[in-house]
Every structure is written in C-alpha cells, then in structure tokens.
Amino acid sequence: xxxxxxxxxxxxxxxxxxxxxxxxxxxxxxxxxxxxxxxxxxxxxxxxxxxxxxxxxxxxxxxxxxxxxxxxxxxxxxxxxxxxxxxxxxxxxxxxxxxxxxxxxxxxxxxxxxxxxxxxxxxxxxxxxxxxxxxxxxxxxxxxxxxxxxxxxxxxxxxxxxxxxxxxxxxxxxxxxxxxxxxxxxxxxxxxxxxxxxxxxxxxxxxxxxxxxxxxxxxxxxxxxxxxxxxxxxxxxxxxxxxxxxxxxxxxxxxxxxxxxxxxxxxxxxxxxxxxxxxxxxxxxxxxxxxxxxxxxxxxxxxxxxxxxxxxxxxxxxxxxxxxxxxxxxxxxxxxxxxxxxxxxxxxxxxxxxxxxxxxxxxxxxxxxxxxxxxxxxxxxxxxxxxxxxxxxxxxxxxxxxxxxxxxxxxxxxxxxxxxxxxxxxxxxxxxxxxxxxxxxxxxxxxxxxxxxxxxxxxxxxxxxxxxxxxxxxxxxxxxxxxxxxxxxxxxxxxxxxxxxxxxxxxxxxxxxxxxxxxxxxxxxxxxxxxxxxxxxxxxxxxxxxxxxxxxxxxxxxxxxxxxxxxxxxxxxxxxxxxxxxxxxxxxxxxxxxxxxxxxxxxxxxxxxxxxxxxxxxxxxxxxxxxxxxxxxxxxxxxxxxxxxxxxxxxxxxxxxxxxxx
Amino acid sequence: xxxxxxxxxxxxxxxxxxxxxxxxxxxxxxxxxxxxxxxxxxxxxxxxxxxxxxxxxxxxxxxxxxxxxxxxxxxxxxxxxxxxxxxxxxxxxxxxxxxxxxxxxxxxxxxxxxxxxxxxxxxxxxxxxxxxxxxxxxxxxxxxxxxxxxxxxxxxxxxxxxxxxxxxxxxxxxxxxxxxxxxxxxxxxxxxxxxxxxxxxxxxxxxxxxxxxxxxxxxxxxxxxxxxxxxxxxxxxxxxxxxxxxxxxxxxxxxxxxxxxxxxxxxxxxxxxx
Numbered sequence: 040x041x042x043x044x045x046x047x048x049x050x051x052x053x054x055x056x057x058x059x060x061x062x063x064x065x066x067x068x069x070x071x072x073x074x075x076x077x078x079x080x081x082x083x084x085x086x087x088x089x090x091x092x093x094x095x096x097x098x099x100x101x102x103x104x105x106x107x108x109x110x111x112x113x114x115x116x117x118x119x120x121x122x123x124x125x126x127x128x129x130x131x132x133x134x135x136x137x138x139x140x141x142x143x144x145x146x147x148x149x150x151x152x153x154x155x156x157x158x159x160x161x162x163x164x165x166x167x168x169x170x171x172x173x174x175x176x177x178x179x180x181x182x183x184x185x186x187x188x189x190x191x192x193x194x195x196x197x198x199x200x201x202x203x204x205x206x207x208x209x210x211x212x213x214x215x216x217x218x219x220x221x222x223x224x225x226x227x228x229x230x231x232x233x234x235x236x237x238x239x240x241x242x243x244x245x246x247x248x249x250x251x252x253x254x255x256x257x258x259x260x261x262x263x264x265x266x267x268x269x270x271x272x273x274x275x276x277x278x279x280x281x282x283x284x285x286x287x288x289x290x291x292x293x294x295x296x297x298x299x300x301x302x303x304x305x306x307x308x309x310x311x312x313x314x315x316x317x318x319x320x321x322x323x324x325x326x327x328x329x330x331x332x333x334x335x336x337x338x339x340x341x342x343x344x345x346x347x348x349x350x351x352x353x354x355x356x357x358x359x360x361x362x363x364x365x366x367x368x369x370x371x372x373x374x375x376x377x378x379x380x381x382x383x384x385x386x387x388x389x390x391x392x393x394x395x396x397x398x399x400x401x402x403x404x405x406x407x408x409x410x411x412x413x414x415x416x417x418x419x420x421x422x423x424x425x426x427x428x429x430x431x432x433x434x435x436x437x438x439x440x441x442x443x444x445x446x447x448x449x450x451x452x453x454x455x456x457x458x459x460x461x462x463x464x465x466x467x468x469x470x471x472x473x474x475x476x477x478x479x480x481x482x483x484x485x486x487x488x489x490x491x492x493x494x495x496x497x498x499x500x501x502x503x504x505x506x507x508x509x510x511x512x513x514x515x516x517x518x519x520x521x522x523x524x525x526x527x528x529x530x531x532x533x534x535x536x537x538x539x540x541x542x543x544x545x546x547x548x549x550x551x552x553x554x555x556x557x558x559x560x561x562x563x564x565x566x567x568x569x570x571x572x573x574x575x576x577x578x579x580x581x582x583x584x585x586x587x588x589x590x591x592x593x594x595x596x597x598x599x600x601x602x603x604x605x606x607x608x609x610x611x612x613x614x615x616x617x618x619x620x621x622x623x624x625x626x627x628x629x630x631x632x633x634x635x636x637x638x639x640x641x642x643x644x645x646x647x648x649x650x651x652x653x654x655x656x657x658x659x660x661x662x663x664x665x666x667x668x669x670x671x672x673x674x675x676x677x678x679x680x681x682x683x684x685x686x687x688x689x690x691x692x693x694x695x696x697x698x699x700x701x
Numbered sequence: 702x703x704x705x706x707x708x709x710x711x712x713x714x715x716x717x718x719x720x721x722x723x724x725x726x727x728x729x730x731x732x733x734x735x736x737x738x739x740x741x742x743x744x745x746x747x748x749x750x751x752x753x754x755x756x757x758x759x760x761x762x763x764x765x766x767x768x769x770x771x772x773x774x775x776x777x778x779x780x781x782x783x784x785x786x787x788x789x790x791x792x793x794x795x796x797x798x799x800x801x802x803x804x805x806x807x808x809x810x811x812x813x814x815x816x817x818x819x820x821x822x823x824x825x826x827x828x829x830x831x832x833x834x835x836x837x838x839x840x841x842x843x844x845x846x847x848x849x850x851x852x853x854x855x856x857x858x859x860x861x862x863x864x865x866x867x868x869x870x871x872x873x874x875x876x877x878x879x880x881x882x883x884x885x886x887x888x889x890x891x892x893x894x895x896x897x898x899x900x901x902x903x904x905x906x907x908x909x910x911x912x913x914x915x916x917x918x919x920x921x922x923x924x925x926x927x928x929x930x931x932x933x934x935x936x937x938x939x940x941x942x943x944x945x946x947x948x949x950x951x952x953x954x955x956x957x958x959x960x961x962x963x964x965x966x967x968x969x970x971x972x973x974x975x
Contacts, residue, residue, distance in 0.1 A: 076851065076855065077850075077854045077863070077866065078854075187859075187917075187921075188921075190920075191920075305863045305864075306864060308864035309863050309864045312864070312867075
C-alpha cells in the first residue's frame with residue numbers, strides 16, 4: 040500500500056518524507072503560490088523545502104520537541120502551510136484552529152489541545168490569544184506572519200515569523216551537519232506518530248480533537264489522488280478554512296502526495312478573482328458556494344439586455360438537454376452536439392472563464408445536500424462536478440462518486456479501500472484507511488464512536504440505493520417521528536426548502552409533535568435584488584423579512600416544497616403545516632450556526648422556544664426579543680413581531696419508516 | 702527566494718524635522734469673503750508626528766482653515782510657516798510638492814477610473830519622466846512606472862482594498878471610496894496629511910476601520926495628520942491635541958480632556974446664546 044521512494048529507500052508514511060521526495064523529483068516545479076502586493080509569488084518544491092527547513096530549525100531553537108502541539112491560526116497563507124510541515128518534520132503535532140472563532144472558542148481548543156506554541160496570521164489573532172493568555176499558561180510562544188500593527192507589542196512571548204526562519208537559517212549556516220540531521224530525522228520518523236489534530240466544528244456540543252496518524256493520512260490521500268488521477272500537473276486554490284478537514288486533506292495532504300501546486304488567495308474578498316487567474320484543475324466547494332455562483336449569474340442575467348438574455352436562456356436549455364450526456368460520453372445526436380459546441384463558444388466557455396472554472400478536471404461538493412437543478416446546471420456546462428461524503432473522523436473520504444456515475448441525490452459508493460455498512464437502526468458505519476486513532480483526551484467518546492469490531496459510527500442515517508450509491512437522509516439522532524408515526528427527517532425538509540434561491544436557511548420542527556413546522560431565513564442577496572427590481576423599499580434585513588410580499592413568495596415556495604414532499608412516500612407524512620420568516624439571520628457568532636455554517640438545531644430550538652410554541656398554538660403572530668452579537672463582539676438586542684402563516688398540505692399515501700428502511 | 706523585506710512598516714518621509722518639533726504654524730490668519738469673515742485672527746501649530754483635530758460647529762471655518770493651509774485660499778492677513786518656511790500665498794500644487802496632501806469632505810475621486818488608477822494618479826507628482834517618455838512607455842518610463850506601482854500596491858495592501866483594485870470607484874460604496882481617497886493622498890507620501898471629515902456618512906464599523914487606518918498611518922508611517930471631524934467620540938479618541946473654532950474664532954486649544962472640560966466649548970456645542 041505504501042509507496043517507496045527508490046532513491047532514498049524510505050517508506051513514505053509521513054508528509055515531510057513526501058516533502059523530501061518532491062524536492063527531489065519535482066524540485067523545479069511550483070509547489071506554492073500566493074498573491075502578494077498584486078503579484079503571484081511562487082515557490083518551487085525545493086524552495087518550499089528550504090522554507091520549511093529554516094522554519095523547523097527556528098522552531099526547534101524556540102523549544103519545539105517531538106509530541107508538542109502547535110496551533111495554527113489564520114487564513115490560507117503559505118507560511119501557515121509551512122508551519123504544518125515544519126511541525127511534522129520535528130514530530131510535533133499541528134493543531135489548526137478556525138481563524139474566525141471567537142476568543143472563548145479558541146481558548147477552549149488551545150487549552151484542551153495543550154498547545155505550547157502557536158503560529159498565527161496577524162494582529163487580530165495575536166490580540167485574541169493575548170485576551171485569554173492567562174487561562175492557558177502552557178502557551179509560551181506565539182509566532183505571527185504579518186507584523187502590521189504589532190510593532191509596539193510586548194516581545195516576551197511574541198516572535199516574527201521571518202525572525203524565526205532567520206534564526207533557523209543562521210543555525211544552518213553555522214553547522215553544516217544540521218541540514219543532514221534534519222533530513223535524517225524525517226527519514227527516521229514513524230508513521231504511527233499523530234500527523235495532525237483536527238478539531239470538529241462542534242455541530243453537537245464542544246468540539247473534539249480528532250487525531251489522525253501519519254501513515255493513515257498518507258494512505259488515504261494516496262488512494263484518492265490515484266482515484267482522481269491527480270498529478271504534479273494539477274493545481275488548486277486553497278481558500279477553505281485551514282482548520283477544516285477538507286482543506287487539510289484536499290489541498291495539503293493530496294498536494295504533498297501528488298506534488299501539485301497549491302495557490303493561496305490574496306485575501307478572503309479576492310477569491311473569485313484569484314480563482315479566475317489561477318484556473319485550478321481540482322476544485323472543491325460546498326453546495327452553498329455553487330448556489331452563490333448560480334445566484335449571482337442569474338441576477339446578472341436578469342439585469343442584462345434582452346438579446347443576451349435570450350442567447351443565455353436558449354443555450355442553457357441546450358446544455359440541460361445534452362450537456363451531461365456529452366460529459367459522460369453517452370450518445371448524443373449530431374445536431375445536439377453541434378448546438379452544444381456553439382453554446383460552448385457563445386455561453387459556457389466565457390461563463391466558465393468568468394467563474395474561474397475553465398480548466399477544472401475534477402470538482403467536488405459535499406457537506407450538505409445539493410439541489411438537482413443546481414448540480415445539473417454546473418455539470419451541463421461541462422464541469423465534472425461530483426459528490427463525496429466524508430467526516431473528520433475518516434480524514435475526509437467515506438464515499439465518492441466515480442466519473443460518469445454521478446447523481447445529485449446520492450453520494451456515491453464507498454471510496455477506495457473503505458468498508459461501509461448500515462447498522463440495524465439505519466446508521467452508516469465505516470472503516471477506512473484514513474480513519475482516526477481517537478479523540479484527544481476523550482477516550483470515552485472514542486469508545487462510543489467506535490464499534491466493537493473497529494467501525495466508526497457516523498451518526499448519519501442512510502441507505503444504499505439500487506445502484507450501490509449511498510443516500511444520506513439526516514443525522515441519525517435528528518430523525519424523529521411525528522405523533523402520527525410518520526418519519527420526520529428535518530434536514531431533508533430543510534434542504535428541499537433551501538433549493539429555492541430565495542431561502543437561505545431553514546429549520547424544521549416536528550419530532551413528537553402533531554405536524555411539521557418551519558423557520559425560514561430569506562437570502563438577502565436574492566430577495567434584495569427582487570425587491571430592488573420591484574421598487575420595494577426596505578431599510579434592514581428585518582424589515583425585508585417581514586414584508587407581506589416576501590411572505591407571499593416564501594409561501595409559494597413552501598407550497599411547492601410540500602408538493603415535492605408528498606411525492607416521496609417516506610417523507611410525505613411530514614409536510615410543512617405552518618411556517619414563519621425569522622426576523623434575523625442565523626449567525627455563527629450567535630452560536631446558531633457552526634463555524635462551517637450548519638444549523639445547531641437544539642440551540643436554535645432553545646433560543647427561539649417562544650416562536651416554536653407560537654407555531655404550534657395557532658397564534659397569528661408573536662413578539663420576540665433576541666440578543667445578537669456584532670462582529671466586534673459587542674452585544675445588542677433585536678425585537679420584532681413575527682408573523683406565522685399556514686400552508687397547504689397535499690394528500691399522499693404515507694409509509695412508515697420500518698417498511699421503507701429495508 | 703522572493704520574500705522581499707516587509708514594506709508594511711514604512712518609515713515616514715524624512716523631512717529633517719524631529720518628532721515633536723514644529724511642523725506647521727498658523728500665525729494670526731484672517732480670511733474673509735467679501736463682508737463675511739470666515740476666519741478671524743487664528744493662530745495654532747501642528748507638531749511633527751501628532752494627530753491634530755480641528756473641530757467646531759457647522760460654519761465655524763474648519764474647512765476654510767484647511768484650504769488656507771494647503772494654499773487653496775490666500776488669507777488677507779497672517780502667515781503660514783511650514784517646515785520653517787514662511788509664506789502667505791501658495792498654489793495647491795506647491796503645497797503638494799512641499800508634502801501636504803488632503804482628502805475632501807465630499808469624495809473627489811475620478812469616478813470612471815479604477816481604484817488602482819486613482820491611487821496611481823496620486824503618484825503623478827512624484828513621476829520624473831515627461832509626457833513623451835510616458836507615452837513611449839519603455840525603458841526609464843516603464844521602470845519608473847513599476848517602481849511607483851510597487852508603492853501603490855503597498856498602499857492597497859495597507860488599506861486592505863485588494864478586492865477592489867480593478868473596480869471603477871464610482872461603483873464602490875461610500876465608505877470604500879473614502880478609503881480610496883485616503884490611499885490617493887497617501888500615495889503622495891505627505892509629511893502632513895489633511896483629512897476633511899474622513900468619517901462623514903459612515904456606519905459604526907466603517908468608522909472603526911477608518912480610525913484604525915488613521916492611527917496606523919500616524920504610527921507606522923509617522924505621518925503628521927490634521928483632521929476635521931464631527932464625531933466627538935472619534936476626535937477625542939484619535940487626536941493628541943484639539944483646536945476648537947466657533948464663528949471663525951479660536952475658542953480653545955489643548956489636549957482632548959482639557960478641551961472637553963472647557964466651558965466655552967461646551968457652550969458652543971450646546972448652542973448657548975452669545
């Protein structure tokens with residue numbers, strides 16, 4: 040399973056070993072790019088090795104030893120990625136932390152992980168860490184990438200990244216043996232060491248530190264890199280949160296294993312622009328981002344002249360008819376092919392170019408269900424968009440769709456070398472090459488998550504479809520029943536609602552109740568644009584959300600959702616009977632969403648308890664006051680009278696869960 | 702390796718004046734338009750490296766004062782001493798050459814041009830090659846352009862406006878336009894920066910950002926700043942010293958706490974009858 044480098048004769052079971060190998064085999068090829076001061080800077084694999092080496096030696100001089108934990112906090116920056124490899128080369132364990140975590144969350148993770156060192160991006164993160172410094176006495180060294188604004192700070196624990204590298208470089212100059220020692224140290228390292236500790240986003244309670252062994256991490260990455268035929272010729276734009284398993288796996292792990300080039304955007308606001316300039320071949324985005332792309336394309340087309348609109352609509356129609364078949368190599372009539380080629384010239388090509396998706400060979404989406412319309416739109420343009428299903432505990436991949444066997448409503452068969460089974464109560468369980476070795480300092484939770492025979496419980500309810508693709512219904516513990524006994528899968532209902540561009544977020548309730556009811560968040564971009572076009576004035580999100588016309592639109596969407604649900608035997612029993620449009624956007628800063636922007640159902644349930652009661656007691660409206668947190672951490676209050684409306688329920692034969700689950 | 706020395710910590714342009722020494726002195730200046738007296742016999746000074754606020758109710762003569770300092774108006778009486786040189790009349794472009802840059806109460810950018818081009822325009826005063834060379838755009842002119850572009854990119858990075866580099870400024874929201882205007886003024890690498898209501902019309906978050914930038918410009922680049930602002934909270938937090946005008950006369954001058962406690966200032970702001 041583990042590949043061997045012929046020249047060095049070492050077993051490739053850690054990422055630093057791949058760093059040495061890549062510096063040898065792809066020494067002159069780009070390994071890293073970053074746009075800085077308006078220009079793309081690049082580093083080859085041999086330059087990257089030198090960067091990592093001087094950092095590692097500098098870290099060692101600061102006291103980093105085997106087994107130490109090093110927090111890495113910030114957005115996607117070359118220096119932070121070098122921090123991972125430098126730590127690993129010393130046998131230390133990198134612990135990436137979400138850069139937008141508020142101080143309290145960050146303090147919890149740093150404390151729990153027993154972090155002694157931190158490499159952070161800028162003043163913002165330094166300030167955050169200093170605000171709780173006395174609570175984590177173990178943290179002795181903070182290294183920052185961007186010196187801006189930090190000039191007058193107390194230097195006692197604070198170090199400039201460049202200085203750390205310079206001190207490493209100086210040691211290297213002074214002692215010729217040091218470079219050799221460092222490489223030898225990497226060669227001797229064991230694949231059984233923990234490669235990285237990833238904290239879960241905390242959808243359910245406090246986040247847990249998922250430990251991934253080096254050999255597991257490398258094997259998993261090698262499997263999927265081979266599956267998608269990734270090579271040093273590929274390129275990616277690393278823009279997802281550093282602390283998320285997806286970024287670490289898809290960009291860092293796969294990048295080291297296949298030797299491709301990782302590009303870091305100039306800033307979080309320039310991602311769309313940078314994507315266009317880089318033109319990556321491998322791309323991952325959660326459905327939310329594809330949704331955003333489609334929404335912005337739709338809005339801009341609505342503002343375009345009638346001729347452009349006509350051309351666009353016509354060729355999107357052509358693409359919908361033939362695009363996917365052409366992508367999958369299925370037979371298509373000659374006229375269809377010609378039409379599609381013309382469309383490629385007039386519409387799809389330029390559109391993909393604007394979106395930065397021209398060179399995409401493989402694109403993935405995961406994390407949430409994706410709407411059929413949305414999914415097929417991108418595929419029909421000739422973008423090989425596929426789905427995967429994964430978890431931090433699996434070091435990402437559990438299932439993945441093969442080229443040509445792609446559907447929007449399933450997530451594919453087991454990924455290479457992964458075993459999956461469905462337990463008796465409908466839960467998906469897996470065993471995989473990349474699977475975690477345990478939660479840090481939480482043996483009890485580890486035991487609860489693993490089965491006796493070594494499978495990981497995902498906590499997701501699902502089943503295999505006829506063609507062997509896995510279908511996920513919902514979190515197993517969220518799947519409930521209405522009083523009537525009908526299956527209630529909140530996420531499924533919410534996702535059906537969210538497929539409408541006007542609905543950004545939805546929360547469904549109904550477990551143990553008479554009927555299903557829902558909170559709805561409107562999408563400010565889509566609804567705002569609609570309001571503008573229809574000369575509807577509004578001063579705030581709250582005012583727009585409560586507008587009678589907006590209610591009418593949402594009511595139509597709810598009605599359509601019910602119609603769709605009524606056609607699915609499993610879900611027909613839980614149609615939405617009553618709904619309301621929330622007066623504020625659900626926000627991670629208020630704890631309503633996780634950092635990966637998933638709804639924290641129980642928290643929302645508690646916070647808006649009064650509104651839920653109002654949904655069920657038949658009242659027409661309800662006054663509520665809610666505390667909210669601003670971006671700078673200050674708190675304020677919003678209050679509103681929220682209107683509640685009834686929706687029509689369609690007739691359908693309702694099946695019970697037992698019958699359908701087999 | 703292409704890691705350049707970090708330019709984010711730029712030194713102030715060296716004008717031979719020590720920090721804390723007199724940079725500019727306004728001596729007994731009076732300005733009137735016909736029968737209207739805009740400024741009556743005002744004197745104050747600006748020290749190198751400080752943030753100096755000029756405040757006062759509407760029509761107190763604040764903007765007129767800035768216009769006198771940068772040479773747009775010529776006062777009927779009094780003189781201005783800048784970097785040891787005494788003068789009364791001066792053209793604005795001389796002021797720019799001497800190191801005085803400013804922003805305006807109502808944004809005055811080139812709306813059809815991109816952020817980048819607007820800030821580049823601020824560099825034009827520093828460009829040495831003539832129009833002929835510029836049109837040829839080869840050899841020395843190109844080298845010069847690259848050099849200036851680097852400075853401009855530093856400013857773009859400093860003000861965190863990378864994402865609007867290529868956007869025509871007319872399309873930008875107001876708060877960002879204000880930031881671009883600050884960028885254009887910074888491009889001149891002034892030793893004295895005049896800001897005319899840099900936060901007018903901004904929301905709280907934009908004000909906080911702008912305050913941050915003003916402090917950074919002052920502390921990291923060592924640029925001396927004179928600013929007019931209505932938001933008292935901002936003024937008292939930002940500035941080292943405050944001069945208060947009312948009906949064209951100076952009624953107070955000193956550190957924020959002293960000015961806040963001054964009876965005349967309180968009266969002027971509360972609108973007590975004179």
